[in-house]
Amino acid sequence: MDETHDDVLALFDGLRVADVRDGMDWVGLPHRGSVTREITPVAPGMRLCGRAFTVRTRPSDKVVPHGISPEEYTAWAHEYWYGEVNTSKAWRDGLRPGDVVVIEGADLGVGEVGSNNSLGWHVLGAVGVVTSGGVRDVDEVTAQGVPVFARYRSQSMTQGRIEFAEAGQPVALGDVVVRPGDVVVADGDGVIVVPVERAEEVARYGRQELENDKAIRRGYYQSLGWALDETVR
Template identity: 30%
Template sequence: MTPHDLHPMPEQCDPTLVAALSQVDTSTLGHWRLWGLCDPALRPLAPGIKACGTIVTLALPGPDGALLHEVLSQVRAGDVLVIDRLGDTRHSAVGGVVAAAAALRGLAAIVVDGPVADLAEILAAGLPVWARGTSQHTTRRLGLGGRVNAPVSVGGVVARPGDLALCDGDGVVFLSPAEAARDIELAQYAATREAFIREGLAKGIALNDLLSPPALAGSR
């Protein structure tokens, strides 16, 4: 029996929340977040790209890409498709045709925990993709199964359907809508503080004089 574990598409996140989070840099979140930050080996295929949207998850086994083709008929504009390759680092599940189909569906991005193929075609499709590199070994339509819209592990982080993915040149972060709302406020404070520091530097003030003193070990 083919092992499929299929779940409904998650509700999309509030567009206002997505728009606000898209203004935040992943490295800004890295100043305080201890989880949700993916392995930095997951890199954008092109410089200067950024994406943010509702997570749709897929767990895809080894050399099989059949379930990915089914999922592409379900994804919606603004979704970020997050693909767990279940440890496979050899076979590319995302290539030129998949990228073209995803772009036509309005997908915000694909994050795949493995390699891609047809790099030039993916770039030409204009679809933002984060991956672990490229491979000439491609998946096939084998029907081995997989999971759709269940929690997956990508870049060492749990991605849950219906949560948010923020992706930019520094990497990928997964976070819940509640975490996003809180972190947007923290990022706004951080931006104000950074502007203050840059203004001080422009006036010739030493960086150390603009920063708060470090906390002492054992202090209360």
């Protein structure tokens, strides 16, 4: 995306999902953007904000070899499956700082996101991952701290189950369409997607409501004699 979009993204700094939801309501989009509540953070406290980098997976029709040794299976999985079939090599070099990897999963109970690939995408600039599919390696994902939001936990790897389909096209998170470049915000309240062409005004009114909320709660803090924290300053 262009530099202007980077500037618009900055308008969302510090906004909660609740504030963005309010901003969407304020600009006449009350039924847009809120992603299914089934997609949740892997760990409490995870939050992200960035532009959507979209990826779709599909069920695989590739044949898994039978009757081979574990060593042969290792070679097949590492060299063929993860080297050619289900690899992010085809699209990961397109990642830039500020991107959120948004995956429309094939819904086969597979952990298409894990501690390895989520961290690798983070190295390339991704601020986190949102998938309508599954996540595995949950303990390591939690320890690494790269935000991952997923619909379910899984134990399964992808070989013989799903494969990469395409990147850079509109995808679906439940009934919400996500286009490349749309703004994605996620925290403990879930995930919301803002159409990029409405992002600036959504951020403006989301900020208005955040500051209003802070002012009211700040008064309550003071009445209770509580020290002010970052949520009300």
